[in-house]
Amino acid sequence: MANILVVDDELGIRDLLFEILNDEGHNVELAENAAAARTARQRERPDLVLLDIWMPDTDGVTLLKEWSAAGLLSMPVIMMSGHATIDTAVEATRIGAAAFLEKPITLKKLLKEVEKCLQREDTARPDAAQAAAAAPASVPAAAPAANGPAAPATAPVLAAVPPTPVDTGPQARQTFDLDRPLREVRDAFEKAYFEFHLAMENGSMTRVAEKTGLERTHLYRKLKQLGVDLSKGKKTAL
Numbered sequence: 001m002a003n004i005l006v007v008d009d010e011l012g013i014r015d016l017l018f019e020i021l022n023d024e025g026h027n028v029e030l031a032e033n034a035a036a037a038r039t040a041r042q043r044e045r046p047d048l049v050l051l052d053i054w055m056p057d058t059d060g061v062t063l064l065k066e067w068s069a070a071g072l073l074s075m076p077v078i079m080m081s082g083h084a085t086i087d088t089a090v091e092a093t094r095i096g097a098a099a100f101l102e103k104p105i106t107l108k109k110l111l112k113e114v115e116k117c118l119q120r121e122d123t124a125r126p127d128a129a130q131a132a133a134a135a136p137a138s139v140p141a142a143a144p145a146a147n148g149p150a151a152p153a154t155a156p157v158l159a160a161v162p163p164t165p166v167d168t169g170p171q172a173r174q175t176f177d178l179d180r181p182l183r184e185v186r187d188a189f190e191k192a193y194f195e196f197h198l199a200m201e202n203g204s205m206t207r208v209a210e211k212t213g214l215e216r217t218h219l220y221r222k223l224k225q226l227g228v229d230l231s232k233g234k235k236t237a238l
Helices: 011-023 034-043 060-069 086-095 107-124 128-134 169-173 182-200 205-212 216-226
Strands: 003-007 027-031 048-052 077-081 099-102
Touching (some): 011 027, 011 107, 011 216, 034 060, 060 077, 060 086, 099 107, 107 205, 182 205, 182 216, 205 216
Parallel strands (some): 003 027, 003 048
């Protein structure tokens, strides 16, 4: 899970990227222009920034230069644009952009570039847990017995925990009233069908889209049309 800042002046794109990245388990913060992006960058360092090039106040390339000159380009930045030229993409890469995505952005390419940049960042900046794992562990010596050699240390025995059964909810046991009009029965079936897959995939829209064979934006529209509560698919860890 990473902290991702999305900077784009188009509300629809911001909302779509938020839904996609949040569904993948990331913490997502949104900024509608360069001024809001500066504030978000000062408040908390993101692990990754998705930055639009064409914005009304300050364009993305200028903001990228500003961060680079101030030594604030300590995170990977993916540039986004639907109108940029090859020269613009080359300039952004030269300044320090990690990748460039051309709009309209496909889901597969977006997730691929995000994963690639985050993996690169993790490799360049190992966390404390990785450092601790690499360090040799010190094992305290066992106390000697009163009149004999030291007793060997014994490892604690861990009890086996049985797997928790998957709760698919009432969707798996759904029945339908066949005396109702066809459209109503069909909508009820589709709602139960999608609720079942949301529960099985722990609310992941990406995996549900793959399982049901629907394009992601079509899937969102379908779920809203059927009145499916997306929050029910996500299980809360205790």
